Amino acid sequence: MADLKRLGLHDLHLALGGKMVPFAGYDMPVQYPLGVLKEHLHTRTAAGLFDVSHMGQVIVAPKDGRIETAALALERLIPVDVLGLAPGRQRYGFFTDAAGGILDDLMVTNRGDHLYVVVNAACKEADLAHMQAGLPDCDVGMVGGRALLALQGPEAAAVLSRLIPDTGDFAFMDHGIRPWQGVDLWISRSGYTGEDGYEISVPDLAARAFAERLLADPAVQPIGLGARDSLRLEAGLCLYGHDIDTTTSPVEGALTWAMQKARRTGGARAGGFPGADRILRELAEGAARSRVGLRPEGRAPMREGTLLYAAPEGGDPVGRITSGGFGPSLDAPIAMGYLPSPLCVRGTTVYGDVRGKRLPATVTALPFRPATYKR
Amino acid sequence: MKYTQEHEWLRVEGDLVVVGITAYAAEQLGDVVFVELPEIETQVAQGDEVVVIESVKAASDILAPVEGEIVEVNAKLSDTPGLVNEDPLGDGWMFKMKVDDLAALDEFMDEDEYNDMIA
Known part of the structure; x- marks a missing residue:
């Protein structure tokens, strides 16, 4: 296990009693002393804090400075309406391959003058190379030096609002940058549990202080990968490499809802993504x-x-x-x-x-x- | 009480052997959500898989520690599998076996030896 990478918050997980296991090349907490079952239920009734810093955070910046350039470029790789995504809004999507399979799933956010893309840990190097090769009109780079935390559950909004007052006004899939103790937090109202909540990118230098501040709230417990998996399964959300992969098309994967009208047959920008022949046919005829x-x-x-x-x-x-x-x-x-x-x-x-x-x-x-x- | 390498405990009751898993094993497994028990009057050989324990995340097998006949199972575990976590050495017992030769248990660890193993 000498090759396992450590999260920036590794020491915090140990201090919290996290049981560490290898996952996607990282040494990650699978559970804390509360245990998977209670961690799951706590997230459903109060709030859970997840460290998902293993995931890839990527910036896609258009070389000509026009956000439309980046949106149209990314649309060459994903069957999603990126051009129609308003500033400060996030959307689910996936990279497809020439055979219509799924290379990875992702979240893409319009941040005004560039796109912010979050991808799975196990695929992030391949995704980065795929985007750098496929988006020559953009500068594509992995974000370094930032942790990614998820605060999920019915108390999440109240907890985060105590630190950053206007985050309670965010709607589902809104994204904004907010200062906290001299650093910028990148905050999305989204998650992977089926609960209301947030995903928050925080600079490494402030990550421990921010995480401990959230954990100091009596509503918040740290939650490991075990409960993350049972929560997302109850929410019917796909785990890449398991429920979807290169052998499954988005239509087979029941992800048609994530492919907007603009990219379908008859839409303003129909097709033009890898595997479009198969995917458009399956959208019309079913899989x-x-x-x-x-x-x-x-x-x-x-x-x-x-x-x-x-x-x-x-x-x-x-x-x-x-x-x-x-x-x-x-x-x-x-x-x-x-x-x-x-x-x-x-x-x-x-x-x-x-x-x-x-x-x-x-x-x-x-x-x-x-x-x-x-x- | 005797202990196996597979983290089972064995307690002799008359001519029967009661089998369960240790507190250490229960903690390692995590929250048990399902226990599949053997049918009674089943003849088993040492090492046969007789019980399946499912936690939220994974399934584990419990092996027959010795040769014998399953004569009773803890039916309570069907509805309240969490007893395995709450009281692994008591109400969380799994099954009772009729064993021809109780001397077969001599090969297993005593409590001190088991505690050394998991230390």
Whole structure:
């Protein structure tokens, strides 16, 4: 494990009793003394603080100084309406490849004269190279020296407002830069839990003080990767490399909502992104399979890799679970996976092979738990 | 009480052996959300997977510590798997085995030896 990179807040995680595990090349806290279950429930009822500094923060600056140049450039790599993104607004998206698969998913923000893009840790070097090669009309650089924290949960707005008063006025997916003790915080009202909350980029030199200030609030507990995974699963959110990857198209991944009209057939800037032929065709005609939610009957979780069958006996597998576990807020097992489209109908029963036994699971709408974003 | 390398505890009750997991193991597993128990009257060999414990994040197997017959399981764990975390040495017990030769337990660690192992 000598190669594991350390987060800027490594010492804080140790001081908080974090149990550290390798994740995407980093030594990361999987849980704190509270434990995954209570950390999950605490985030749903109060507020949780997550260190997601392993993720890549990237600045895309147009060489001609015009934000439209950067927006149109990025649209060459993602099937998302970036030009229509207003200043101070953020949007979900994904890089596609020539075959219509997904290279990574991301968040993109219009910051007036440049774009701010946040990508997954495991893909960040490849994403950076992909953007530098694909956006010759922009300067593309990884942001160094900044931590990324997420404050999530129903108390998040009250907690952050005590430090930075007007952040309570942010709407979901608003982004702004606010001073705090002499440094600039880059604040988005967004997250990966299905809860209201914020993602906050903070310079390393102020990161520990800022994190400790948030943790001093009695509503806030530190939350590890374990609960981050169960929270996002309940929220029906994809984990790259599991629920989506280069073998899944955005339509198969049930991410059509993230591809705005402007980029679809008949739109102002239809196509023009890698894999457009396939993706536009699937948008029009549907895909042969789709990502769905699954509720296993009983209490036995169906984990990632569980094969799915159409019948309780016989036949070949028709699909596979890509994320599965236990939803603490639902007090029940939940999963996501891919099924042929005819089976992707709510209420359909399929069967997951759990240790040699086929157990029933019901196709369910996503998210499992309604999001509580501040629209 | 005897302890195995796999962090099970074994307690003799008459001619039966009660099996559970240690507090150390329960803490390592984290919050248990599901326990799959064996059927009673099952004959098992040493090392057979007899119980599956699922925490929020992962599944783990519990192995039969010795050869014998499963004669009782802790049905309470089906509805309240959290007992494994709350009281691993008591209400969180897993199953009882009928063992032909209780001397087979001699090979396992006593409490001091187990504590040395996890230290």
